[in-house]
Amino acid sequence: MSRLQAVTDRIETAAHSVGRRPEEIVLLAVSKKQPLARIEALINDGQRRFGENYVDEALDKMAHFAAHDLEWHFIGPVQSNKTRALAEAFDWVQSVDRAKIVRRLNAQRPPDLAPLNILIQVNLDGEAQKAGCAPDALDTLAAEVAAAPRLILRGLMAIPAERSEPSEQQAVFARLRALFEQLAARYPSVDTLSAGMSGDLEAAVAAGSTMVRVGTDLFGPRPD
Ligand SMILES: *Cc1c(COP(=O)(O)O)cnc(C)c1O
Numbered sequence: 001m002s003r004l005q006a007v008t009d010r011i012e013t014a015a016h017s018v019g020r021r022p023e024e025i026v027l028l029a030v031s032k033k034q035p036l037a038r039i040e041a042l043i044n045d046g047q048r049r050f051g052e053n054y055v056d057e058a059l060d061k062m063a064h065f066a067a068h069d070l071e072w073h074f075i076g077p078v079q080s081n082k083t084r085a086l087a088e089a090f091d092w093v094q095s096v097d098r099a100k101i102v103r104r105l106n107a108q109r110p111p112d113l114a115p116l117n118i119l120i121q122v123n124l125d126g127e128a129q130k131a132g133c134a135p136d137a138l139d140t141l142a143a144e145v146a147a148a149p150r151l152i153l154r155g156l157m158a159i160p161a162e163r164s165e166p167s168e169q170q171a172v173f174a175r176l177r178a179l180f181e182q183l184a185a186r187y188p189s190v191d192t193l194s195a196g197m198s199g200d201l202e203a204a205v206a207a208g209s210t211m212v213r214v215g216t217d218l219f220g221p222r223p224d
Pocket residue numbers: 030032053075076159197198199213214215216217
């Protein structure tokens with residue numbers, strides 16, 4: 001069985017076990033640091049959506065695979081001096097976490113492209129070293145994105161800290177789901193909850209994730 005098939009099967013099993021339809025869950029292939037040959041193999045297996053963490057590396061890959069109709073998501077910490085490249089080259093930015101980035105992406109999105117799809121990254125754990133806006137700053141930031149004509153607010157992204165206790169992991173995912181549902185009730189464009197990676201996709205699907213971001217289990221370990 002291919003790695004792609006194995007991950008697809010995991011998503012399907014996870015969805016069915018909580019009474020969800022597997023088609024509700026999008027698979028984003030996280031290709032950071034992965035060699036072109038592995039990405040090409042996945043494209044040939046039918047994968048179209050890719051997530052990248054480093055702008056320059058991503059631009060090289062986009063150029064290499066320009067002949068394919070791929071969808072590119074930025075999922076790494078956003079530096080304000082890189083927003084132009086994000087606005088010009090990506091379809092989605094999942095890691096928006098402050099107003100300055102919202103204003104720059106909105107101003108820099110080229111007029112001939114569709115509005116840029118935006119997820120707000122929330123930092124559920126208050127971890128200082130991690131990107132993401134604090135939950136109590138979410139409403140203000142969401143209003144800024146929703147008011148920006150060249151952006152479209154699609155939802156939330158989170159990277160919850162690893163918990164060894166399943167009940168603690170479920171609790172943090174439940175907090176994320178509550179934030180997402182509040183946002184979706186307020187903004188009709190909100191339809192995406194990006195949560196779950198190789199290690200925790202089942203828990204994320206159980207908590208209502210609509211997009212899992214999988215690297216290692218799709219490509220193998222990232223070479224250093
Ligand atoms: C690297 C990364 C992933 C993928 O992690 P794996 O454990 O390799 O599946 C998902 N989301 C983000 C934001 C990442 O940086």
